[in-house]
Amino acid sequence: MMNSGTERRMDLPGFETEFVDFPHYIIRITERIWHDRDVALCLKWYSDDCAIHTLGGDIAGAQTVVDNTWATLRAFPDRRLDADNVIWSNEGDGKFYSSHLITSKMTNEGDSEFGPATGKKVRVQTIAECLCQDNKVIEEWLVRDNLAIVQQLGFSADQIAKRQARADAETAFNLLAFHATNRAQTRASQGLTAQPGSAADCAIRRMHALWQLRDIKTAARLSDFRVDASYPGGSRLYGPDQVSDWMAPMLEALGDTRISIDHVAEIPYLGDARDVSLRWSVTGTHSGSGRYGPATGAEVYILGVSHLRVMNGRVREDVSIWDDLALRRQIETARL
Numbered sequence: 001m002m003n004s005g006t007e008r009r010m011d012l013p014g015f016e017t018e019f020v021d022f023p024h025y026i027i028r029i030t031e032r033i034w035h036d037r038d039v040a041l042c043l044k045w046y047s048d049d050c051a052i053h054t055l056g057g058d059i060a061g062a063q064t065v066v067d068n069t070w071a072t073l074r075a076f077p078d079r080r081l082d083a084d085n086v087i088w089s090n091e092g093d094g095k096f097y098s099s100h101l102i103t104s105k106m107t108n109e110g111d112s113e114f115g116p117a118t119g120k121k122v123r124v125q126t127i128a129e130c131l132c133q134d135n136k137v138i139e140e141w142l143v144r145d146n147l148a149i150v151q152q153l154g155f156s157a158d159q160i161a162k163r164q165a166r167a168d169a170e171t172a173f174n175l176l177a178f179h180a181t182n183r184a185q186t187r188a189s190q191g192l193t194a195q196p197g198s199a200a201d202c203a204i205r206r207m208h209a210l211w212q213l214r215d216i217k218t219a220a221r222l223s224d225f226r227v228d229a230s231y232p233g234g235s236r237l238y239g240p241d242q243v244s245d246w247m248a249p250m251l252e253a254l255g256d257t258r259i260s261i262d263h264v265a266e267i268p269y270l271g272d273a274r275d276v277s278l279r280w281s282v283t284g285t286h287s288g289s290g291r292y293g294p295a296t297g298a299e300v301y302i303l304g305v306s307h308l309r310v311m312n313g314r315v316r317e318d319v320s321i322w323d324d325l326a327l328r329r330q331i332e333t334a335r336l
Contacts, residue, residue, distance in 0.1 A: 014134035055326035075112035089265035099277035148234035161328035199274030199310035253290025298334035
């Protein structure tokens with residue numbers, strides 16, 4: 001991807017000629033910003049009013065991206081963003097949408113949002129979904145496995161979530177209230193669908209079975225018996241049984257879950273396999289003990305992204321990421 005020649009492989013109106021296709025644009029700008037440490041290029045490649053959506057709250061603007069990037073590098077100076085995959089779609093009107101799966105290795109040499117420097121090494125997965133036009137990112141949805149980060153740093157996720165909730169209260173910010181509109185939109189949404197029999201259709205039906213229908217048999221039928229899954233907290237799962245076992249305390253904690261599929265992209269992989277990215281949102285009520293302690297009755301919201309490889313009509317690989325630390329922060333907010 002970094003030595004992809006100079007000949008354009010697709011029509012990219014409004015994008016600089018050095019980018020031979022859209023995935024090359026996404027990987028190359030990430031390389032220059034993060035690996036070359038040319039952070040000021042964010043001012044070139046992000047729009048002035050770009051909204052970046054995260055489960056912990058939104059930020060806006062290219063300068064804010066610059067400031068946050070430097071803050072991350074002060075805490076993790078050797079951080080890398082290595083591309084695992086880019087699943088993309090042409091949105092029309094010169095707009096392109098990327099779903100960029102990233103693995104980062106880094107050492108915590110400075111104080112971070114999670115606590116004082118620990119000197120520990122961390123590996124974490126992130127998915128950045130970017131809507132791009134005219135050589136700029138104009139909107140982004142960012143999900144990172146922050147639970148895996150704090151666990152590898154040796155911190156208590158629940159204690160950090162409590163501290164963040166208390167800090168929110170001191171600044172009159174309420175993460176539950178912030179997501180009220182998102183929860184209402186998810187509950188009201190019919191969600192996106194795909195052509196019956198397609199890889200995207202298989203991926204969507206499996207997500208509905210796991211999160212909304214709570215139908216283990218259907219989810220297993222839509223999965224390869226060797227399905228390899230990565231879930232928050234750096235959890236690595238093998239087979240539908242382990243996926244189901246992992247989801248059980250999640251669904252015990254969150255009653256009446258409803259999922260909305262908010263964006264779909266699908267590209268070919270090797271042979272007849274297909275790679276599918278789903279950006280999705282879930283709303284539910286913290287009505288059971290399960291994974292997050294005694295029920296609070298809080299209505300919570302999850303922003304998630306999944307990369308799924310579909311082979312022979314079944315999901316063979318599943319990387320699903322959401323910020324489980326920010327979900328805990330919502331629950332701790334309800335406890336204040």
